[in-house]
Amino acid sequence: MKIIATPLWRLQLASQPGVATRLPDFIALMKPRVMMLAVFTALVGWASAPHQFEPLRAIVALFAIAAGAGGAGVLNMWYDADIDAIMTRTAMRPIPRGRVSAVEALAFGVTLAIGAVLLLALVANLAAAALLGGAILFYAVVYTAWLKRSTHQNIVIGGAAGALPPVIGWAAATGDVGIEPLTLFLIIFLWTPPHFWALALNRTDEYARAGVPMLPVVSGSAATKRQILTYSVLLAAASALPWVIGFAGVVYGAAAAICGAIFVGLALQLSRSGEADRRAAHRLFLFSITYLFVLFAAFLVNHAGGRWSALFGPESARAAAGVIPVGLPPPAIQPDHGSIGGGTSEA
Numbered sequence: 001m002k003i004i005a006t007p008l009w010r011l012q013l014a015s016q017p018g019v020a021t022r023l024p025d026f027i028a029l030m031k032p033r034v035m036m037l038a039v040f041t042a043l044v045g046w047a048s049a050p051h052q053f054e055p056l057r058a059i060v061a062l063f064a065i066a067a068g069a070g071g072a073g074v075l076n077m078w079y080d081a082d083i084d085a086i087m088t089r090t091a092m093r094p095i096p097r098g099r100v101s102a103v104e105a106l107a108f109g110v111t112l113a114i115g116a117v118l119l120l121a122l123v124a125n126l127a128a129a130a131l132l133g134g135a136i137l138f139y140a141v142v143y144t145a146w147l148k149r150s151t152h153q154n155i156v157i158g159g160a161a162g163a164l165p166p167v168i169g170w171a172a173a174t175g176d177v178g179i180e181p182l183t184l185f186l187i188i189f190l191w192t193p194p195h196f197w198a199l200a201l202n203r204t205d206e207y208a209r210a211g212v213p214m215l216p217v218v219s220g221s222a223a224t225k226r227q228i229l230t231y232s233v234l235l236a237a238a239s240a241l242p243w244v245i246g247f248a249g250v251v252y253g254a255a256a257a258i259c260g261a262i263f264v265g266l267a268l269q270l271s272r273s274g275e276a277d278r279r280a281a282h283r284l285f286l287f288s289i290t291y292l293f294v295l296f297a298a299f300l301v302n303h304a305g306g307r308w309s310a311l312f313g314p315e316s317a318r319a320a321a322g323v324i325p326v327g328l329p330p331p332a333i334q335p336d337h338g339s340i341g342g343g344t345s346e347a
Contacts, residue, residue, distance in 0.1 A: 025094035029077050029105060030070030030112070037292070038069035038165040041188065044296045045169030045181050048247070048303045057123055061172045064120035065165060068132045071112030072161070075140040078105040080148075087206040113140075120172065128172035135164040149211065152218040159192030183241040184299075190235040191292055194228045194267060198285035201225075202278050225271045228284070232267035236260030239295060248302050255298035259291050 042065045046058055077084065077095055081102060084090035094100040100108075113136045121129035143158030151157075163185045170181035197215055200207060201224060204216040216224045239260050243253035266284045273280035 022094075022099055025099040026108060028094055029074045029100060029108065031073030031076070032070075034073055034162075035066055035069040038162070039066045040293070041184065041296055042165035042169035042172075044300050044303075045166030045184060046173045047169075047300060048180065049170045049173035049178075051173040058173075060123045061120060061128070062169075064116045064123065065132060065168055065172075066116075067112050067119070068116035068136055069165070071109050071114075071116055072136045072139040074105055074109030074112060075136075076144045078102060078109055079140070079144050081105075083210045083212060086210040087203070089203060089206060109140075120168075124172035125175045127175055127177070128168055131164060131168045131171055131177075135161045135168065150213070152213045152215045154213070155196045155215075156193050159189050162192060163188035179245070180242070180247045183238070183245065183247060184296075186238045186241070187235065187295065188292070190231055190238050191288065194231045194235065194263075195285065195288040195292075197224050197228050198270070198281045198288060201281040202285075221275055225273075229264075229267045229271045232264050236264050242299065248299050250302075252295070252298045252302045255294055259294055262287065263291055 039062055043062060046061070077093060080090075081093075081095040084093050085096040090096070095102060095105055113133075117129050117133040117136070120132050139158065139161035143154065143161060147154040147158050166184035166188070167177055167181045171177055200214040200216050201221060204214070204221070207214040208217045215227060219227075236256075237260075239256040240253070242248040243250075243256060263284075266280070266287055270280040270284050
């Protein structure tokens, strides 16, 4: 009697329910909330860039960015399945629950990532595709596979990947990278540490049990609260930059000032809270989500308003001196926007 050995991964696949019945699980692997944030901030970068608006091209480009963000999320969950199974917050994710096998998740993530980069190169340009590919690799390899388990600065350095979507959106529209989207990159980059550390403060035991060296695990609660306050002040200052350089108008400027003051106030309240007070960290975490949405929504409103936005804010003074404000449609010959790599904006 001949015995045929079947590889374990084939047995796992055979035991899984149909893909259609597990569609919610595959969607969950893509981290939909993170993916939506990436798409929203990329939309802001696209809408604020000096270019001729093409609705179909914009929709397909944003779809590609969404797929890229989703692919990065899948690869993150695939690699972190062992950690996710230990932590209460993540134990119900599809891979730890056995709803999706590791092989399926890896194939799904790689397919999404490669397909997204190729689609963005086809519908937009190579610069945007290269940025998207770089962001995916940075998140999946540099952050997930290296930094997350090796240093308490994991969130600080790894946050660069999540801060790139507005730059990718701008590059998809223009073919280059200017100083304007880099201010949006800086805002998200500085927002990431206080956002995640506020969450980690109430999950310190879970991170310690999983062996993840988050800042509260390594340095303690008091040091983490001081770092949160420092980054919150830097974030409030950086959030004013788009208005200061004339990249945004009065609606954005007011939103940045008010939300920045609230953010710093909550961080200060957290720094003065006791060890047993979990509410202060939770309040800051919840507001940080609202903060980023309100800030970028205000920015989008300013640029959607076009000429109306340009009438208020510091660019109006330069308009009187004969300088074309950012909010107005570009002329036939578009001036250089301080692009990186020597490219110029599309008309």
